[in-house]
Amino acid sequence: MAARVIFDPEGFKNMEENGEVTGFSFRYKHQYYRGITLSIVHDVSVNIDGEDIPRENISLTVNGETFTLDQMTTVIDPDYRWEFGEYATVNVKKPGGLKAGTHTLVSVQHIAPSYMPFPWIRECKTEFTI
16 A cells, blocks of 8 residues: 655745745645544644754644644634645744755654543654755
8 A cells, every 4th residue: 555645745835924034834744544623733843954943933724724833722613624634734934944955854743632542643754855
């Protein structure tokens, strides 16, 4: 059986605001086995080229709305779900973004459903070129 594509190959981009590069974003799928509400996503950590990104510099866009990681734990509206197989956009504040070239990305998802006795923690790793 072929592995599921986790990262959107077209989803790696630098982000700009008012003509200034303010960070980067990538699109990927959660690693849980079903669609989830945002409130059970307790963390999405990001390490780019060996540099850990502070939690407060990470946000997630789902269904056209952007939430900080802290805000996500309070979102119970069923309209804001991260459905199985759908990409969400992870936004990372990093002044200057990423330089042109190949980068290594490691992101760890911490998903904590109330009906499981342990959190679902999955590491996702890829190399990509901007």
